[in-house]
Amino acid sequence: MGRLIKIHEIDEFYEVIKIPDGSINDEIMGNVAKLDEEAELEQFTRDILHDPNNTPHGPVEIADILTTLCVRGAKKNAAFVLKGKSYKKVTSRDVSHQFLKLRQLPDIGLIVFGAVGNIYDDAQRDFITTAMDIGCDYLIVDVNDWARLFIAYEKICAKDGLPYNEHGICTAGHQRDAGLKLEWETRDKARYTVVQQMDNSTAMAKRYSAIIRLDRHYPREIIRTIIQEATLKLKKSTYHKNERIKARWGNTIADVVWLYIAHDHEDVQTTNWVCRSSWIDSGLSAPYRPIALGGDETFEGIEIKWNDQYKPYKSFFENHFGSKEEVIESCESLIGEMLPYAHKAIEQFEKYHSGSIEQGEFVKCILSFKPEVNRLYLKAGDVPIPPSECKDFSEECQNIYATIDNMYLYAADSFDQGNEWLFTKSIKELEEQLQRLEFEKRKFR
Incomplete structure (x- = not known):
């Protein structure tokens, strides 16, 4: 049975996810609504799909675009019905004959209905009914989605929604970013790096996990192939975290392999994964099977969960990363402000402990x-x-901030024996943390 998909679930349209719905203003939508059906709407879509089969329109045409694409990794034959600027309002009368033709297509896996005008309810009803009768997935693309898609793939200007010409300039004079030139060796093997491999085995299941780093320009099709290859290698791994696990499992094939895919070190540091994957041996007994990943797709028996928020999170983290000097200066400045309060608290606690002041005065x-x-x-x-290079330093500073704050948390109105023990423990922890901080400083000075 077919289902309504989201536009970014089409692998070839995935970049649309980086353009939020709210970023499309009335001016952009107004200009997108003026796109010509054949010369712009259809041609831009073909360019994005890398589909050169530009067939002439006429009574024998079944769909505006008939192509093959990927939906969450699954190859599907897809048909597009498009309506451009000539249709300010798209009603059932305008498109029902085209929907009827779609029923003639054998083995169709996805139908797409897209228009830049106002799509009426009866047109949507007939389209959905067609998809349900065929038993295929379906997608309705309105003017907002077209704007997001064409901006994401730089077919129109992000400032006003006007199309770029062959020189990358819109009619308002805005220049498209030239971008970076990339060169590929067509026979080059897809490469990846295992950043970290971990043995998560138990007595009842041999389990591995690994962090994989790969080129950010690889499309999903290549990422899937890398996941398959890395999973196969890990299944055959003979690494063991200790001798007891080695004695238990030896050279046997793993039962479970988890992968975490990243583009760079920052992704690993922030755990902002491009995707995660899970392979579980079908022969592993139910009591020892880990919880399913709940992935978006299954590729060669491997469950894959894509992070649809990867790019928004990436942008957020990039805006919050600091340089070495910024981090050191911020951390040391705050340490300088908080340590005097730690010393005051310790001084007052020692007075209370020696009997120089009462508990009430200390609190x-x-x-x-x-x-x-x-x-x-x-x-x-x-x-x-x-x-x-200063991650450990920053983390140790954060530990110190928390310990000082805890001191003041423990010395509450009910400063009982338990809180007194916690306060004493915090003093010892602070001493150890300050020693470790000096060690971390020596790493980069």
């Missing part, structure tokens, strides 16, 4: 400084994400 003193300590602790969230 009162701590509570008077607590709002400022909390304020400083929240500033730790403003420290930029560190580059790899």
